[in-house]
Amino acid sequence: MKYIIITYDITNMGGGQQYCRNKAEALKKKGYDVFIFSAVVGVVFIHELRQHEYGVIRELRYPAYCFTKGRVNDVLDHILQLVGVVDQSTIIESTSIAAAQWGELLARQIGCKHFLFNLQEVHSYSPTVISFLKFKLDRYELAGISSRSVKLMFKGFYDIQNSELYHFRAFCTNVISDTGSSIVDTLPIATYNIGSLGRLEKKFVYPTLLQLRGFIRSNPDKTFNILMIGGGANKIVKKIEHLFVNVENARLLITGYIYPVPRTLIGKMDVFFASAGSARVTMQEGIPTIAMGADTEKPIGILNYTTKNIFYGECEHSFTRLLQMILEEKYCLKHADLGLASKSGSTDFNFEVDRQLGFINQNRENRYYDVFSIKPESAGHKLYYFFGKMFGVKMLELVRSILHGFRLPQVRQSQPNP
Incomplete structure (x- = not known):
């Protein structure tokens, strides 16, 4: 056959x-x-x-x-x-x-x-x-x-x-592995580690980073690592890098494409934003994940906490408000029972x-x-x-x-x- x-x-x-x-x-x-x-x-x-x-x-x-x-x-x-x-x-x-x-x-x-x-x-x-x-x-x-x-x-x-x-x-x-990563050692100590997983050309990425930059600038007493796991054309990479050139309390690292993705790298983050299957990946690793709409530039919600959707939908909260809920108000810790992730194995597929x-x-x-x-x-x-x-x-x-x-x-x- x-x-x-x-x-x-x-x-x-x-x-x-x-x-x-x-x-x-x-x-x-x-x-x-x-x-x-x-x-x-x-x-x-x-x-x-x-x-x-x-x-x-x-x-x-x-x-x-x-x-x-x-x-x-x-x-x-x-x-x-x-x-x-x-x-x-x-x-x-x-x-x-x-x-x-x-x-x-x-x-x-x-x-x-x-x-x-x-x-x-x-x-x-x-x-x-x-x-x-x-x-x-x-x-x-x-x-x-x-x-x-x-x-x-x-x-x-x-x-x-x-x-x-x-x-x-x-x-x-099923893109995560237990292999080590030297990238983990290059990340400086920061108040918050914020990650994204997926292609950099996706519609929501650049507008979301603009909001993230505003959030970081509104918190000058805190430091941020921004880790973007994924790749894209040189043009979009340079455009993203330019966003954070003069943001003194943030460090941006774009890894390019990685396969498989080291579990230690995912586990280092306090929050992820991603869409579709990528959002499910980081959620299943137990990291609070803001699911982004496939057809919009807006968030759907906190995956497994305020939404089950990974493709479509719209949240009443802005991206920066969701960041506040996760990082400052510890929403996911307070509602840990909502975030229990069921991993999908080979039997399901x-x-x-x-x-x-x-x-x-x-x-x-x-x-x-x-x-x-x-x-x-x-x-x-x-x-x-x-x-x-x-x-x-x-x-x-x-x-x-x-x-x-x-x-x-x-x-x-x-x-x-x-």
Whole structure:
């Protein structure tokens, strides 16, 4: 039995990478030969994913419509050459919208099932993409990371009443190890140690740091260590570093990507702020954690104390007020019974994988969407379409690097026909 995963990125470190690692390991124990294909060239931090570096194909970053049908067929043939013999028992899983278009084309060529597990937290899709997603949803071939995420995929187009049927947990919190860390020894003694875990580009990070800087300046009699466990582009790293240049009572340390994350490093912190699976990681280690919204710049609450949500929601308190509650008023110590964390182990994930396989096998008749009917509608995607068709992926990536950081005008979206 063969299982093919098409994902955006296995380099660096994030929830998507750890999910793919966990999914592949669980499937292998069930007798599957697992192949992972991705789009980004770079350093693979997770040991178990290094064996899949053969599967980096840069075209998979972009929708299939960005390339000629001849080039699309070349990519599909290359994947099949690497996978070897396939048949209707093969299963394809994709984790993003662009990857799903390639997954659908590959499934049609093989005659097998294709499951789209959309790991994205923030959703905004064109009408033609929505039509594709609705086709997959109706066939029980689409799921999200939460029932709210499924609803948000179709917001403004369809009201999904039974969204709880279409979500699975993307287990990705087993990133902590008991290995030592020299970073711990470099942290000076401070009144408070404040940490973050996750990618620095996330929407909430910079606005939250602005609030944190204000909080630190309002407490000149106290000292602070700010430890950011995660990486990002040089541009955002420099922007963050600049924030604290003239803050004399704070020391900022950005570690870059670390895998696995040393438990001693997590345990050194008095409070963390993070979103999604990263928030669950630090909460499970017993550190008070402010969960941040995936689609906003605002906090959801103190995880396991004032909220159970890690993706969506909004708190009545500001980020700085939550810091006061945790650091000064000792809210979590006073309500310790609320914060008892139940760690999710491998048994839970194996159960979730079984649920996914059962979900995928509900439909016995294989049908496929015409992904070439999906059209570019944003200004950026129209540029990708032109340069990809005319010059191929190398020129497309050059154009993307030039456009990166510029916000292009959005196309007004209309409702698709039901």
